Amino acid sequence: MKFKRPTLLVDEIKCRKNIEKMATKAKDSGVLFRPHFKTHQSAAIGDWFRDYGVEKITVSSVVMAEYFARNGWNDILVSFPVNILEIEAINHLAAKVSLHLLVESEFSASFLAQNLSDKAGVYVKIDTGNHRTGLSPDNLSDIKKIVQIVSRSDKMTLNGLLAHDGHTYKAGSPEEIIEIHKHSVRILSGLKSELEKDFRIPVLSLGDTPSCSIVERFEGIDEIRPGNFVFYDVMQYELGACFIQDIAVAVACPVVAVHAQRNEIVIHGGAVHLSKESLERDGKHYGWVVPLSDRSWGLPYPDCYVASVSQEHGLIKASDQLMRNVGIGDMVGILPVHSCLTANLFRVSFVDKLYFCEVFNPKTNDDKNQ
Amino acid sequence: MKFKRPTLLVDEIKCRKNIEKMATKAKDSGVLFRPHFKTHQSAAIGDWFRDYGVEKITVSSVVMAEYFARNGWNDILVSFPVNILEIEAINHLAAKVSLHLLVESEFSASFLAQNLSDKAGVYVKIDTGNHRTGLSPDNLSDIKKIVQIVSRSDKMTLNGLLAHDGHTYKAGSPEEIIEIHKHSVRILSGLKSELEKDFRIPVLSLGDTPSCSIVERFEGIDEIRPGNFVFYDVMQYELGACFIQDIAVAVACPVVAVHAQRNEIVIHGGAVHLSKESLERDGKHYGWVVPLSDRSWGLPYPDCYVASVSQEHGLIKASDQLMRNVGIGDMVGILPVHSCLTANLFRVSFVDKLYFCEVFNPKTNDDKNQ
Numbered sequence: 062m063k064f065k066r067p068t069l070l071v072d073e074i075k076c077r078k079n080i081e082k083m084a085t086k087a088k089d090s091g092v093l094f095r096p097h098f099k100t101h102q103s104a105a106i107g108d109w110f111r112d113y114g115v116e117k118i119t120v121s122s123v124v125m126a127e128y129f130a131r132n133g134w135n136d137i138l139v140s141f142p143v144n145i146l147e148i149e150a151i152n153h154l155a156a157k158v159s160l161h162l163l164v165e166s167e168f169s170a171s172f173l174a175q176n177l178s179d180k181a182g183v184y185v186k187i188d189t190g191n192h193r194t195g196l197s198p199d200n201l202s203d204i205k206k207i208v209q210i211v212s213r214s215d216k217m218t219l220n221g222l223l224a225h226d227g228h229t230y231k232a233g234s235p236e237e238i239i240e241i242h243k244h245s246v247r248i249l250s251g252l253k254s255e256l257e258k259d260f261r262i263p264v265l266s267l268g269d270t271p272s273c274s275i276v277e278r279f280e281g282i283d284e285i286r287p288g289n290f291v292f293y294d295v296m297q298y299e300l301g302a303c304f305i306q307d308i309a310v311a312v313a314c315p316v317v318a319v320h321a322q323r324n325e326i327v328i329h330g331g332a333v334h335l336s337k338e339s340l341e342r343d344g345k346h347y348g349w350v351v352p353l354s355d356r357s358w359g360l361p362y363p364d365c366y367v368a369s370v371s372q373e374h375g376l377i378k379a380s381d382q383l384m385r386n387v388g389i390g391d392m393v394g395i396l397p398v399h400s401c402l403t404a405n406l407f408r409v410s411f412v413d414k415l416y417f418c419e420v421f422n423p424k425t426n427d428d429k430n431q
Numbered sequence: 432m433k434f435k436r437p438t439l440l441v442d443e444i445k446c447r448k449n450i451e452k453m454a455t456k457a458k459d460s461g462v463l464f465r466p467h468f469k470t471h472q473s474a475a476i477g478d479w480f481r482d483y484g485v486e487k488i489t490v491s492s493v494v495m496a497e498y499f500a501r502n503g504w505n506d507i508l509v510s511f512p513v514n515i516l517e518i519e520a521i522n523h524l525a526a527k528v529s530l531h532l533l534v535e536s537e538f539s540a541s542f543l544a545q546n547l548s549d550k551a552g553v554y555v556k557i558d559t560g561n562h563r564t565g566l567s568p569d570n571l572s573d574i575k576k577i578v579q580i581v582s583r584s585d586k587m588t589l590n591g592l593l594a595h596d597g598h599t600y601k602a603g604s605p606e607e608i609i610e611i612h613k614h615s616v617r618i619l620s621g622l623k624s625e626l627e628k629d630f631r632i633p634v635l636s637l638g639d640t641p642s643c644s645i646v647e648r649f650e651g652i653d654e655i656r657p658g659n660f661v662f663y664d665v666m667q668y669e670l671g672a673c674f675i676q677d678i679a680v681a682v683a684c685p686v687v688a689v690h691a692q693r694n695e696i697v698i699h700g701g702a703v704h705l706s707k708e709s710l711e712r713d714g715k716h717y718g719w720v721v722p723l724s725d726r727s728w729g730l731p732y733p734d735c736y737v738a739s740v741s742q743e744h745g746l747i748k749a750s751d752q753l754m755r756n757v758g759i760g761d762m763v764g765i766l767p768v769h770s771c772l773t774a775n776l777f778r779v780s781f782v783d784k785l786y787f788c789e790v791f792n793p794k795t796n797d798d799k800n801q
Contacts, residue, residue: 142687317512
């Protein structure tokens, strides 16, 4: 094992399988696949998507849009309620690429109508039950006002309605996730019927990873925007959104201490590598432990997990099997609870090389990134 | 307010007061002040410490040691169980600066004896009750073996014994924190007496921020290594380690949506800015909300807190007062729960400018970092 420090491992083969599967499902369903790039935030990984026909992407900040615009993407949706303070940067971007924005208030829509200097597409954000952002579907009066402001502006093109079913993450079963998805499709379709009395609503856009992974065929919508699926993680596995073998990232961590009396292993791999995202099933944990191989990693050791993290330390509660197999100076892999946050911590983002990030690829095998 | 995006604000005046207070207490107690730089990970902020006589520092990884060595620090303790895989980097560092390492096993001590190519100081890590790393004080036999290996090596100098009272973070009161500290001092002193029958133990080193902040005078130890105190945060405030006015960092976040019906405000400021570190008192929260001023920020709005974070979104549960005061396009400040993780996310680290990080200073006032 050539790694010496906490290193994000990205299995390109698994990523490509995940991308291909989602792209195929979208194509078979006749919906546009506009993947969310916030998960990897990497131009290099973004390029893999082009091989599966992806030309339009989603991001969650203007900074991220600027980064991907610099890296050759020219149809970008910033799927975050528009930050009017960034109007200058938004105008710069809108002059360069097909930019799409998200609004959920009359105030922001009017601001854009007055301050956009180039054309931008606009989605109206609908709250289908996640209760984070978006207009309540019951609030048809405000939705209509916003749609009207957008439609009348010569700088805005109305793309349609957009929702994010973040509440699928709290679902108890895959069936419940499908129910949430269907419920949201019904809400968006109902609104579309109502609005199309006066306006054209070209696109209904949905797309969290749990529902996009579990739903077999997309019906009643026009666009999906999943992001996490490229990597997946333990959280998605526990939701039933992927198989454990689909998880395409692991953090390689050096073992620095072994405490035999209490079946504990201390790794260099803490909150600044894995994040503080935790899951509660079988006790609170911050990731599962896997054996590393030359080109990927194996299945998790049963009954082993990262029980606590401080800034740089991770504390593994280990089975007898793991205690026998692992010693100081070895490396173990950790499957992260939430791969988006883990990838963000490894600063894959906004750098042009994958810093401390090793990509497993059948055709390349060098230490190019370290 | 000139900020347009999530921006880490560092109040230099507050930081300097925090540094000065700790440096003065250390000096008055006759102990060496070896601050932990993992909190800020910034050469620029590190330089402020020099004005208070600091010449020796603590870090938590070899990478961080390399960074500060490049930035003019030449007495550095890597306060993390030595990662033997990094021996090459350790040897490079040991050739350049006075490097100090931490060991807690015979295995690692022997490895260093055989593989160090330059001299390094060594501390033996004792577990005074935190149960993360370190040797049990009851395990005198192993402690003696390690001390002997270190003492006999011509490459290692025995600095002494080191402990980290991370369990002060779980204490219910300042009194309990003082008790933990005193207990640890007794453990280390007892070990020292025992070991000094055969070896010289020059230094007893302790130093978490809660105890270093609360204990009035250090007795029975030789060195303190607090880190967080330079910034403090809501967690430290709740532990009784600081006043709310001592907190020297806040994250400026744009307001992007306001939901009057449910007293909620959505900010651009999520897990990639604040981290997922949370506190449970008065409901789970990820930070408190403060009004921003030109040169700093005010006291927290009562009954307002960040109730949830996703990757980029923060959801504020707001009082009627805050709802009246704040609208889309405004900026609010968030006092972070755990400033070390927040600063790490803003990538103050390992960059030579403070990226997206604004330092408030009475003498400078430019947008130099954006």
